[in-house]
Amino acid sequence: xxxxxxxxxxxxxxxVLGAFCFxxxxxxxxxxxxxxxxxxxxRGSGESLTLRGLRAVARRPGWLTGLALAGSGTxxxxxxxxLAPLSVVQPIGVLAVPVAxxxxxxxxxxxxxxxxxxxxxxxxxxxxxxxVTAARTAVSSEPQPGATLIAGLVVACVVALLACLxxxxxxxxxCIACATAGAVAFGLVSGLxxxxxxxxxPGLAGLLDPAVAGAGAAIGAAIVVxxxxxxxxxxxxxxxVVIACxxxxxxxxxxxxxxxxxxxxxATPPVVFLLLTAAATAAAIGVVGLAxxxxxxxxxxxxxxxxxxxxxxxxxxxxxx
Numbered sequence: 001x002x003x004x005x006x007x008x009x010x011x012x013x014x015x016v017l018g019a020f021c022f023x024x025x026x027x028x029x030x031x032x033x034x035x036x037x038x039x040x041x042x043r044g045s046g047e048s049l050t051l052r053g054l055r056a057v058a059r060r061p062g063w064l065t066g067l068a069l070a071g072s073g074t075x076x077x078x079x080x081x082x083l084a085p086l087s088v089v090q091p092i093g094v095l096a097v098p099v100a101x102x103x104x105x106x107x108x109x110x111x112x113x114x115x116x117x118x119x120x121x122x123x124x125x126x127x128x129x130x131x132v133t134a135a136r137t138a139v140s141s142e143p144q145p146g147a148t149l150i151a152g153l154v155v156a157c158v159v160a161l162l163a164c165l166x167x168x169x170x171x172x173x174x175c176i177a178c179a180t181a182g183a184v185a186f187g188l189v190s191g192l193x194x195x196x197x198x199x200x201x202p203g204l205a206g207l208l209d210p211a212v213a214g215a216g217a218a219i220g221a222a223i224v225v226x227x228x229x230x231x232x233x234x235x236x237x238x239x240x241v242v243i244a245c246x247x248x249x250x251x252x253x254x255x256x257x258x259x260x261x262x263x264x265x266x267a268t269p270p271v272v273f274l275l276l277t278a279a280a281t282a283a284a285i286g287v288v289g290l291a292x293x294x295x296x297x298x299x300x301x302x303x304x305x306x307x308x309x310x311x312x313x314x315x316x317x318x319x320x321x
Contacts, residue, residue, distance in 0.1 A: 011084030012131060014076045015092035021073030023099035023243070028066030030239035032057050033231060054231060074223075081190060082197045086258030090190055090251040091130045091280065097243050097287050098123055104239075115289075123286030129279035137268040148195050148211065151257055152218045155188040159222075163229055166236075175237030178229045179245035185226030186246065187253025192219050194258065244287045251280075 057063050080089045098120035105111060159181045166177030192215045233242045268276075 008084045008088060011080040011082075011089050012092065014080040014083070015089045016095060018073040018076035018080065019093050019095040020099055021069045021076065022093065022246075023096040023103060025066040025070035025073060026096065026234075026239050026243050026246075027100055027103050028062045028069065029231070030234045030242070032060040032063035032066065033234040035060065035062075053235075054228075057231075070227075077190070078193050081194045085134070086190060086194050086254045088131055088134045090187075090254040090258075091127050091134070091283070093250060094123055094127050094247040094283050094287060097247050100239060100243050119286045119289035121286075122289070123283050126279045126281070126283030126286060130276055130283065133272060133275055133279065137272055148192060148215055148218075151191065152188060152215075155184055155222075155253070155257075159185050159188075159225065159229075163225075166229070166232065170236070172237060172241075175233050175241055176245060178236065179233035179242045180249050182226040182229035182233065183246045183249035184253050185222040185229065187250045187257065189219050189222045189226070190250070190254040191257030192222075248284050248287055 058067075077089070077093070080092075083089075101116060101120065105116075162177050162181035162184065166174045166181060169177065196212055196215050196219075230242060230246070233245070
C-alpha cells in the first residue's frame with residue numbers, strides 16, 4: 001500500500017486522479033460558458049468571451065465547481081511531478097479526453113457507440129505503453145543555471161504568437177489556437193514545477209532563492225494566462241477539441257522541457273525513443289478520433305447546418321455546442 005503513495009507508482013496514481021478532475025472541470029466549465037453565451041443572445045461558435053462575460057460565468061455554480069475540480073487536479077498533478085519525472089507524469093493527462101467523453105455520454109444518458117469505445121481504448125493503450133516505458137528509463141538532474149529563464153522566455157513567445165493568431169481569428173482557428181496556447185502555458189507550468197522541486201534546497205532559504213521566486217512568479221503568470229486562453233477556446237468550440245489540444249500539446253511541451261532542463265532522456269536508448277514515439281502517436285490518434293467523432297457531433301451538424309456552410313474548414317464531426 002505504501003508503494004502506491006510514494007515514488008513512481010504514487011505519482012501515476014495521483015496523475016490519474018488529476019486527469020479525472022481535469023475532465024470534470026472541462027465539461028462543467030464549457031457548459032457554463034455555453035450557457036452564458038446563450039443568455040447573452042445565443043452567440044455561436046467563434047465568439048470571444050469578454051471580461052464582462054467572464055465575470056458572469058464566474059458566478060455560475062457549474063463553473064465554480066469546475067474551478068474547484070481544476071484546482072484539485074492541479075494540486076494532484078503538482079504532487080505527482082515531485083515524485084516522478086515529467087516524461088512519466090505528463091502523458092497521463094491524455095486520459096482526461098476519454099473520461100470527458102464518457103462524462104458527456106452519462107450526462108446525455110446515452111451510451112457511447114463502438115467507435116467511441118475504440119478511440120478510448122486506443123488513447124488509453126497508447127498512454128499506458130508510454131508511461132510504462134518512460135518509467136523504466138527516465139532520469140532527472142538539477143537544471144542548469146539560467147535554463148529555466150531561457151525556457152520561460154521561449155515558451156512565452158510561443159504562447160504570445162498563438163494567442164495573437166487565435167484572438168485575431170474566429171471559429172475553429174480561434175478555438176485550436178487559443179487551446180494550444182493554453183496547453184503550451186500549462187506545459188511550462190509542469191516543467192517549472194518539476195525543475196523547482198529538483199533544485200530547491202530545504203528550508204526557508206530555498207523559498208527565498210531568486211531563481212525559485214522567479215520560477216514561482218512565472219508559474220502563477222502561466223496559470224492565469226493559460227486559464228484565460230482555455231476559457232476563450234471553450235467559447236469558440238467544443239470541449240472535446242479543447243481537451244484534445246490540452247492533453248496532446250501539454251505533454252509534448254513538458255517532455256521537451258524535461259529533456260532540455262533536466263536531461264530526463266539522457267539514459268534512454270534510441271530504440272526506446274521509437275517505442276515512445278509510436279505510443280504517443282497512438283494516443284494522439286485516439287484523441288483526434290474522440291474529438292472528431294463525439295456522440296453529439298451528428299446531432300449538432302444537423303441542428304446547425306449554417307456553421308458548416310459558413311466555415312467549411314471546421315470538421316463537421318467536431319462541432320458541438
